Amino acid sequence: MHNTVKHNSESLIVNLTCSRCGKSYDADRKQTVCTSCQGTLFARYDLERAKSIVSKEDFLRRETTMWRYREFLPVIRTSNIVSLGEGFTPIVAAPKLANQIGLESLLVKDDGLIPTGSFKARGQSAAISRAKELGIKSVALASAGNAGVAAAAYSARASIDCNVFMPKDAPISAKKQCAQFGAKLHLIDGLINDCASKVVEGKDEFGWFELSTLKEPYRVEGKKMMGYEIAEQFGWTLPDAIIYPTGGGTGLVGMWKAFDELEALGWLSKNERPMMISVQASGCAPVVKAFQEHKNSIERPFENASTIASGLRVPFPFASDQILKVILESKGVAISVSDQEIIEAMRNFARSEGMLVCPEAAATLAALPKLSEQKTIDRKDTILLYNTGSGLNYLELIA
Amino acid sequence: MHNTVKHNSESLIVNLTCSRCGKSYDADRKQTVCTSCQGTLFARYDLERAKSIVSKEDFLRRETTMWRYREFLPVIRTSNIVSLGEGFTPIVAAPKLANQIGLESLLVKDDGLIPTGSFKARGQSAAISRAKELGIKSVALASAGNAGVAAAAYSARASIDCNVFMPKDAPISAKKQCAQFGAKLHLIDGLINDCASKVVEGKDEFGWFELSTLKEPYRVEGKKMMGYEIAEQFGWTLPDAIIYPTGGGTGLVGMWKAFDELEALGWLSKNERPMMISVQASGCAPVVKAFQEHKNSIERPFENASTIASGLRVPFPFASDQILKVILESKGVAISVSDQEIIEAMRNFARSEGMLVCPEAAATLAALPKLSEQKTIDRKDTILLYNTGSGLNYLELIA
Numbered sequence: 001m002h003n004t005v006k007h008n009s010e011s012l013i014v015n016l017t018c019s020r021c022g023k024s025y026d027a028d029r030k031q032t033v034c035t036s037c038q039g040t041l042f043a044r045y046d047l048e049r050a051k052s053i054v055s056k057e058d059f060l061r062r063e064t065t066m067w068r069y070r071e072f073l074p075v076i077r078t079s080n081i082v083s084l085g086e087g088f089t090p091i092v093a094a095p096k097l098a099n100q101i102g103l104e105s106l107l108v109k110d111d112g113l114i115p116t117g118s119f120k121a122r123g124q125s126a127a128i129s130r131a132k133e134l135g136i137k138s139v140a141l142a143s144a145g146n147a148g149v150a151a152a153a154y155s156a157r158a159s160i161d162c163n164v165f166m167p168k169d170a171p172i173s174a175k176k177q178c179a180q181f182g183a184k185l186h187l188i189d190g191l192i193n194d195c196a197s198k199v200v201e202g203k204d205e206f207g208w209f210e211l212s213t214l215k216e217p218y219r220v221e222g223k224k225m226m227g228y229e230i231a232e233q234f235g236w237t238l239p240d241a242i243i244y245p246t247g248g249g250t251g252l253v254g255m256w257k258a259f260d261e262l263e264a265l266g267w268l269s270k271n272e273r274p275m276m277i278s279v280q281a282s283g284c285a286p287v288v289k290a291f292q293e294h295k296n297s298i299e300r301p302f303e304n305a306s307t308i309a310s311g312l313r314v315p316f317p318f319a320s321d322q323i324l325k326v327i328l329e330s331k332g333v334a335i336s337v338s339d340q341e342i343i344e345a346m347r348n349f350a351r352s353e354g355m356l357v358c359p360e361a362a363a364t365l366a367a368l369p370k371l372s373e374q375k376t377i378d379r380k381d382t383i384l385l386y387n388t389g390s391g392l393n394y395l396e397l398i399a
Numbered sequence: 400m401h402n403t404v405k406h407n408s409e410s411l412i413v414n415l416t417c418s419r420c421g422k423s424y425d426a427d428r429k430q431t432v433c434t435s436c437q438g439t440l441f442a443r444y445d446l447e448r449a450k451s452i453v454s455k456e457d458f459l460r461r462e463t464t465m466w467r468y469r470e471f472l473p474v475i476r477t478s479n480i481v482s483l484g485e486g487f488t489p490i491v492a493a494p495k496l497a498n499q500i501g502l503e504s505l506l507v508k509d510d511g512l513i514p515t516g517s518f519k520a521r522g523q524s525a526a527i528s529r530a531k532e533l534g535i536k537s538v539a540l541a542s543a544g545n546a547g548v549a550a551a552a553y554s555a556r557a558s559i560d561c562n563v564f565m566p567k568d569a570p571i572s573a574k575k576q577c578a579q580f581g582a583k584l585h586l587i588d589g590l591i592n593d594c595a596s597k598v599v600e601g602k603d604e605f606g607w608f609e610l611s612t613l614k615e616p617y618r619v620e621g622k623k624m625m626g627y628e629i630a631e632q633f634g635w636t637l638p639d640a641i642i643y644p645t646g647g648g649t650g651l652v653g654m655w656k657a658f659d660e661l662e663a664l665g666w667l668s669k670n671e672r673p674m675m676i677s678v679q680a681s682g683c684a685p686v687v688k689a690f691q692e693h694k695n696s697i698e699r700p701f702e703n704a705s706t707i708a709s710g711l712r713v714p715f716p717f718a719s720d721q722i723l724k725v726i727l728e729s730k731g732v733a734i735s736v737s738d739q740e741i742i743e744a745m746r747n748f749a750r751s752e753g754m755l756v757c758p759e760a761a762a763t764l765a766a767l768p769k770l771s772e773q774k775t776i777d778r779k780d781t782i783l784l785y786n787t788g789s790g791l792n793y794l795e796l797i798a
Contacts, residue, residue, distance in 0.1 A: 064463045064487060084753055085489025085509055088463060092484050096558075110484055113512045116755070117791055157753035159495075176797045180749040180790075350579040354483055354556035356515070391579075392516055392791035398575045 012050055013074045016041040016217050019322060027074065030134050032215050040319050041217040042257065043074050047264045056236060056267055064088040066122050066225035072261060073126060074221050080133040082158045084115035086125050087225055091233050091384070096352040101368050105382040107239065109230060111389055112357065116153045116177070118146035118311075118389030119226070123250060126222030127211055128154035137161060140208035142195035144247065144310045145174035146389055151211055152183035163208055165195035171310055173393045191305055193316050213248045214319040220254045227258025230384065231268055238272045240381035243367060245360035245388055246278040246287050246334070247314040249323035256326040274384070276330040277376070278323065279367045281307035282338050284315055287323055291334035297321040308339045308397060309359035311388065333376050341366035343397065356391035411449055412473045415440040415616050418721060426473065429533050431614050439718050440616040441656065442473050446663045455635060455666055463487040465521050465624035471660060472525060473620050479532040481557045483514035485524050486624055490632050490783070495751040500767050504781040506638065508629060510788055511756065515552045515576070517545035517710075517788030518625070522649065525621030526610055527553035536560060539607035541594035543646065543709045544573030545788055550610055551582035562607055564594035570709055572792045590704055592715050612647045613718040619653045626657025629783065630667055637671045639780035642766060644759035644787055645677040645686050645733070646713040648722035655725040673783070675729040676775070677722065678766045680706035681737050683714055686722055690733035696720040707738045707796060708758035710787065732775050740765035745790065745797070755790035 016025040020039030025031050031041055054071050062068035066087030075081050089111050098106035111119040124147065131139055140163035141151055148164035155162035162183040166174065167190060178185045188195045196212055203210050213219050231238060238259070244252055256276065262268040280288050284305035290298045298320035305315035317323060327334055337345075345362035349355045357365075364385040371377045391398070415424040419438030424430050430440055453470050461467035465486030474480050488510050497505035510518040523546065530538055539562035540550055547563035554561035561582040565573065566589060577584045587594045595611055602609050612618050630637060637658070643651055655675065661667040679687050683704035685697045697719035704714035716722060726733055736744075744761035748754045756764075763784045770776045790797070 060459045063489075065489060082753075083491070085491050085512060090462075090464060090484025092482070110514075113484060113514065115509075115512065115753075117789065153749075153753035153755070155753075156750055173791065173794050176794050177749075177755060180746060180755060180797050181753060182750040347579060350552075350576075351555055351581040354481075354514075354552035354554075354580060356552070356576060356579060390516065390789075390791065392572065392789065395572050395575050398579050 010053070010071050011074055011076050012045040012047070012071045014044045014046050017044050030136065030209065031217055032210055040214045040322060043217060043221050045072055045261065047261060050265060056232070059232060066125070066222065066229065069225060069228045072228065074218050075129045075133060077133060080129050082129045082132060082154050083125055084121065084153065084157065086115050086121040088229055089113045092355070094353050097348065097365065100352070101372055102379050103368070103372070103383060104380055106385065107383070108355065108385045108387050109226070110355070110387050112355070112387055112391070116146070116150040117393050118150065118358070119251065120147040120150035122222035122225050123213070123219035124150035124154045124222065127216055127218045128158050128160060130218040131160060131209060132158045136209045138206070138208050139163065139211045140165065140199045140203060141211035142192050142199050144192050144313055145170045146311060146393065147213065148183070149174050149177045152178045152181035155183065156181040165198050167191055167195060171393060171396065173395070192314055193301060212318070213250045214253070214322070220250050220257065223250045223254030224258045226251060227255035228262065230255070231258070231262055236267055238268065238274045239384040241275040241277055241377055242384045242386060243277045243279060243364040244386045245309070245312060245363050246280055246323065247311045247317070247360070249287065249317050249319060251386070251388070252276055252278060252326050253319060253322045256330070273330060275376070276326050276332040277367070277371065278327055278332065278334040279363045280334065280336045281309050281312045281342065281363060282336040283307040284313050285336040286315055286317065287320065288334040288336045290320065290324060291327060296324060309342055309363055311358065311360045312363065335367050335370060337363050337366040346391065346397065355387070357387045358389035358391055358394055359397060360389070361385065361387035409452070409470050410473055410475050411444040411446070411470045413443045413445050416443050429535065429608065430616055431609055439613045439721060442616060442620050444471055444660065446660060449664055455631070458631060465524070465621065465628065468624060468627045471627065473617050474528045474532060476532060479528050481528045481531060481553050482524055483520065483552065483556065485514050485520040487628055488512045491754070493752050493784070496747065496764060499751070500771055501778055502767070502771070502782060503779055505784065506782070507754065507784045507786050508625070509754070509786050511754070511786055511790070515545070515549040516792050517549065517757070518650065519546040519549035521621035521624050522612070522618035523549035523553045523621065526615055526617045527557050527559060529617040530559060530608060531557045535608045537605070537607050538562065538610045539564065539598045539602060540610035541591050541598050543591050543712055544569045545710060545792065546612065547582070548573050548576045551577045551580035554582065555580040564597050566590055566594060570792060570795065572794070591713055592700060611717070612649045613652070613721070619649050619656065622649045622653030623657045625650060626654035627661065629654070630657070630661055635666055637667065637673045638783040640674040640676055640776055641783045641785060642676045642678060642763040643785045644708070644711060644762050645679055645722065646710045646716070646759070648686065648716050648718060650785070650787070651675055651677060651725050652718060652721045655729070672729060674775070675725050675731040676766070676770065677726055677731065677733040678762045679733065679735045680708050680711045680741065680762060681735040682706040683712050684735040685714055685716065686719065687733040687735045689719065689723060690726060695723060708741055708762055710757065710759040711762065734766050734769060736762050736765040742796065754786070756786045757788035757790055757793055758796060759788070760784065760786035
């Protein structure tokens, strides 16, 4: 009757499969990483069956959230869906910024317009829905800020106990929101990897289910929907390049999984794949460093990690092998920008286009002149910047 | 190709007509209020012609913003549309809050998920688009905060000079955002009505076009789209009651105009009209006072106006005759709640449903037990609360 989530569940999930060793796991039970090799588990769907039960046209009549793609999400029973209306965020043109840089077509996918104010909403909606479905009563995660806020919000909605471990210098807005949602906030004197250690230390004693990204199999399924949305919004084609700010990297991995699935479904042709370009802050650029050194994974934490873009302050992302694989397969690159460039790009976004973006998204804009200069992108390319969140969470960065 | 606004313009605007004396004005020229009687001017559309050129089905394939209803918006040339992806915000269920109050169906229209973080976006998108279309180079408005932010954002996008007059105790986030968007911010030692006086004083000298609500004819056209969206999202029916926080009141007036048009189009039947319930803060409740005293308009400013809900701090709304008319015609009521109740309702929204709403929306929740007790609403009614903005703009209200 209205666009509140209300539908028969039709998830086509089959199992969970390890990304490293290929071992498969029953999706009806609680799972974190592969018990054999500690690899990330990915949900697999019956895409052949999908072809006979759903078409691209069907989506037009569905809710304008990520749950319009419910066959390709892992929730079995509709009543377990924990939704705040997340996803199907607009794609907005940035003609003045394009002109400044000499590009013909610059677009912005705007996850400022999503519950909890950041792109973390999709992943947490999927993860908390599955936690509810599997009877989990208590969760814990390490977060630079936004993921903790999203976990706190969806946990509140699902009546699940939520423990958020955050660096003590995380943005004040994140701390306030976690508390307002009734989460237990643990402030740690360290970086996000130190927070992750605290989660691991306490999870057995306190019975927490660990929600940290890519150690839990369903956040990436929510993130994947960024790729489905972009494909549908582009009329089942894709841009030439997606410029994505990379902290934990789940978004890059999720979008690439979406494109795999959409190709298998026959909804995208193989030659549609965009370059996936990873942007980091020069003060915390482990992916850029590994990319430049032609490594297949990140071997140790980036030293003295520091940047005002708190979402990029991830010195040792868990699934670095997956991130680097996506960049290489897509013929993309990894590139870094300075904090000063980020601050200037935030202002430029606001003054030129009327968009108050987060510093992580500002980093993607700051990278464009460099990418253009080094001929990674061409002036005729259709370029999509990913704005991962509202600037409202970062007012302390605005004078 | 994608859902960026891109279409042939098909506005069916005919003229502007005075709501008091009925005098009509050419919509191709700059207009503010009626030059004869100072009444609010409303845009009129060729609704008969609409029946032959657009159907409800057509909207399914259009962008998920308010511009999907472009025939009923005033912009003539597509290239003049100034859009950030505003509108078609989700309607989210609030089952735990419903249960607390003893209601069967409680829903929230969530304008936390809109550019600039508040419901002011639709009105400013329409107004600034028309300002661009009519060649206006400089605008000014009085604002409690959110409208100024939205005007600043859309003006930046349109390269229009923007002057925002705000009480000096407006939320700090609003001040920062206006500055970031490059607007000229004028902080006034007084209330919003004092700010409005400053706009009137300076407009001739400085050549500002006055954007203050209901003195400018197009903001209400954007607001009107709240009504179109609700109707489509409810499957071309309407809820039994819409509970709406009322400051300047343009939203109430705009939604009612939408329902008039949708009835004339034959897309809604007459018996669909909801009760329109206006909620104010007890510290600034001019509409409630006039309603209780059976007045047709507000005669003087509410004395010693004070409330933490800055959007409700409007002691003397310009078009009070229109607001009261809507409440009476809809068989609605006006009701007030205390600041303490607002703070508690903000927390309840967050803890129960995972929603960080603005204090104005929290006021609508706080009003529900009273409305239920006085039998204005029935437990079987479908009730829609209007969340007019993100709580991110009000973090100072969260401990």
